[in-house]
Amino acid sequence: MVKNKSDKNRKSSHGLYNKSGQIQLTFSWIYILIAGAIILLFFVGLVFKQQAAAEESLAFDVVQIMDSIFTGAQVSEKTKNFIDVSGLADYTLSFTCEDGLSEFGIKGQSSPIQNVVDPIFSPQEIKTTLLILWSLPYKLPFKVIDMMYVTSINTKYFILGDGNGFAEEFYNSTQDFNRVLISNPTDIDPEKNFQVRIIDLEGVYVKPNQLVPAKLSLLEDDKVTAISFTASNMVNYFKKEDNLWKQTNLNPVQIISLSGERNAAKYAAIFAANDEVYQCNMNKAFLRLKYLIEIYEEKAKEIETHYNLNPELQLNKDCLNYIQKGGYEQNINGALESLKNIVAGCLFKPSLCGDLLQPAEDLKQANIDLGEKGDCLTLY
Amino acid sequence: MLRKKNGQARMNETIAIVFIFFVLILFGIMFFYQYQKIAIKEKNEELLGNRAMDTTLKTLFLPELICTKGEAEPEDNCFDLMKLRHAEKTFTAHLNDYYYELFSFAKITVQEIYPGNKTYILYDKEKPPLEDGSSGWTRKEPTYFVVTLKDENNTEEKSNYGFGYINIEVYS
Numbered sequence: 001m002v003k004n005k006s007d008k009n010r011k012s013s014h015g016l017y018n019k020s021g022q023i024q025l026t027f028s029w030i031y032i033l034i035a036g037a038i039i040l041l042f043f044v045g046l047v048f049k050q051q052a053a054a055e056e057s058l059a060f061d062v063v064q065i066m067d068s069i070f071t072g073a074q075v076s077e078k079t080k081n082f083i084d085v086s087g088l089a090d091y092t093l094s095f096t097c098e099d100g101l102s103e104f105g106i107k108g109q110s111s112p113i114q115n116v117v118d119p120i121f122s123p124q125e126i127k128t129t130l131l132i133l134w135s136l137p138y139k140l141p142f143k144v145i146d147m148m149y150v151t152s153i154n155t156k157y158f159i160l161g162d163g164n165g166f167a168e169e170f171y172n173s174t175q176d177f178n179r180v181l182i183s184n185p186t187d188i189d190p191e192k193n194f195q196v197r198i199i200d201l202e203g204v205y206v207k208p209n210q211l212v213p214a215k216l217s218l219l220e221d222d223k224v225t226a227i228s229f230t231a232s233n234m235v236n237y238f239k240k241e242d243n244l245w246k247q248t249n250l251n252p253v254q255i256i257s258l259s260g261e262r263n264a265a266k267y268a269a270i271f272a273a274n275d276e277v278y279q280c281n282m283n284k285a286f287l288r289l290k291y292l293i294e295i296y297e298e299k300a301k302e303i304e305t306h307y308n309l310n311p312e313l314q315l316n317k318d319c320l321n322y323i324q325k326g327g328y329e330q331n332i333n334g335a336l337e338s339l340k341n342i343v344a345g346c347l348f349k350p351s352l353c354g355d356l357l358q359p360a361e362d363l364k365q366a367n368i369d370l371g372e373k374g375d376c377l378t379l380y
Numbered sequence: 381m382l383r384k385k386n387g388q389a390r391m392n393e394t395i396a397i398v399f400i401f402f403v404l405i406l407f408g409i410m411f412f413y414q415y416q417k418i419a420i421k422e423k424n425e426e427l428l429g430n431r432a433m434d435t436t437l438k439t440l441f442l443p444e445l446i447c448t449k450g451e452a453e454p455e456d457n458c459f460d461l462m463k464l465r466h467a468e469k470t471f472t473a474h475l476n477d478y479y480y481e482l483f484s485f486a487k488i489t490v491q492e493i494y495p496g497n498k499t500y501i502l503y504d505k506e507k508p509p510l511e512d513g514s515s516g517w518t519r520k521e522p523t524y525f526v527v528t529l530k531d532e533n534n535t536e537e538k539s540n541y542g543f544g545y546i547n548i549e550v551y552s
Contacts, residue, residue, distance in 0.1 A: 064427065071434045075441040116481045143443045143454065288443070291470055291478060295444050298466035306533050313535065371450060377532050380448045 128152035163201025
């Protein structure tokens with residue numbers, strides 16, 4: 001009887017242990033599962049964080065390297081640089097300029113490079129394997145700044161019309177660029193290019209609300225733009241909207257430059273994404289002009305003092321008349337003063353910038369006269 | 381009693397495993413932190429070096445300084461002393477509103493070696509000191525470049541060329 005009871009007790013206690021063991025085992029597994037899941041989540045989170053950080057870091061590195069390349073390309077004026085960016089073929093580079101501040105970087109990523117000094121003319125977006133950089137000096141009449149043009153091998157430029165020989169000049173000076181001379185808008189074929197820009201040098205092929213060439217209808221609206229040159233260095237910018245040309249600027253944009261080959265401001269207008277980007281970057285050049293005038297004014301004073309202190313130097317010369325305001329009609333001091341006054345207004349009201357041309361021409365002539373007719377020291 | 385001891389041993393074992401696990405994680409974090417610290421330091425040094433090169437390049441081609449002769453190509457690595465003498469005034473007057481954007485925290489000096497030995501400090505902007513009064517910068521990277529110095533302000537009215545060097549120090 002006693003044995004029976006003890007057997008029963010052992011059985012029941014064995015069952016209890018069994019149940020307790022089962023619960024403990026189940027609990028352990030749940031615990032392991034939760035702990036494992038948390039650890040896994042932690043590492044998954046870490047991986048995502050690292051991925052985001054790596055992308056940010058890549059974007060930062062890319063823009064830093066691009067900034068250095070741009071600096072090098074900008075100072076090596078008249079040299080074309082072809083940069084292999086096939087590693088960035090999946091990324092879109094974006095360029096903007098608003099209120100005098102340019103930004104460039106990888107689209108959708110933070111940390112773009114900001115620049116308030118250097119004028120950079122480019123399409124708004126570039127997605128390519130080969131970047132093309134080119135710079136030309138902007139002179140008014142002395143060198144003001146190097147203008148930087150950024151484009152790509154898959155941005156195609158269609159040149160329409162002759163533009164008094166400018167078509168040939170542009171075509172010849174942009175060797176290895178993706179450009180073509182055409183005589184009829186129907187010849188335009190975007191092929192597999194990322195974007196196209198039509199350059200209407202006669203101002204007759206691209207008009208507001210006119211149909212865009214048929215083959216361009218397949219491209220996205222923001223990938224089709226046009227620039228149309230009208231009389232006396234005026235341009236209008238267009239973009240495609242529902243297969244029609246839409247003019248983006250209200251008033252024609254004036255190209256402020258002195259005549260001559262490789263007109264930096266005219267080339268800038270061609271490479272600029274639109275009128276806003278063009279004027280924003282031109283404003284940077286005018287701001288630099290303002291500070292340069294201050295230095296040239298001081299240099300003019302030094303040259304004037306030099307001749308006043310050494311009258312024997314101009315016994316058979318006429319140097320001071322080319323410098324002083326009371327001298328010849330085109331003189332250094334008068335032209336510099338006019339330039340200074342106009343540039344101050346031009347920075348606030350862009351429509352006044354056209355007035356820079358006359359004093360710039362006068363200064364150019366006075367400087368030539370100073371050197372050639374006067375055999376004197378020149379300003380620049 | 382035996383089971384109790386067994387349970388205690390297992391508990392100690394679990395605690396030891398958890399402890400070792402966290403120690404390993406802590407080691408990992410410390411290693412990662414140290415690695416990142418060194419990587420950031422190296423990156424900063426690289427950026428400073430790049431900035432020094434960029435600033436040198438920009439300075440050598442400054443329209444405010446370069447030697448020009450009408451429509452002809454500018455002379456490479458040449459500074460016009462008649463402009464250089466007055467550039468400092470313009471750079472200082474517009475330091476914060478314009479030239480800082482070009483040179484950032486840096487010091488640009490032109491040292492004449494021949495014929496004179498004049499020093500021209502064109503631009504000087506240090507990082508502002510910290511709240512405790514200590515210097516705002518920790519490192520500076522100097523870059524030197526030989527330049528010719530053209531001076532036309534002489535009685536012979538010849539382009540007299542001297543030479544010197546440009547010293548560009550950028551602060552980190």
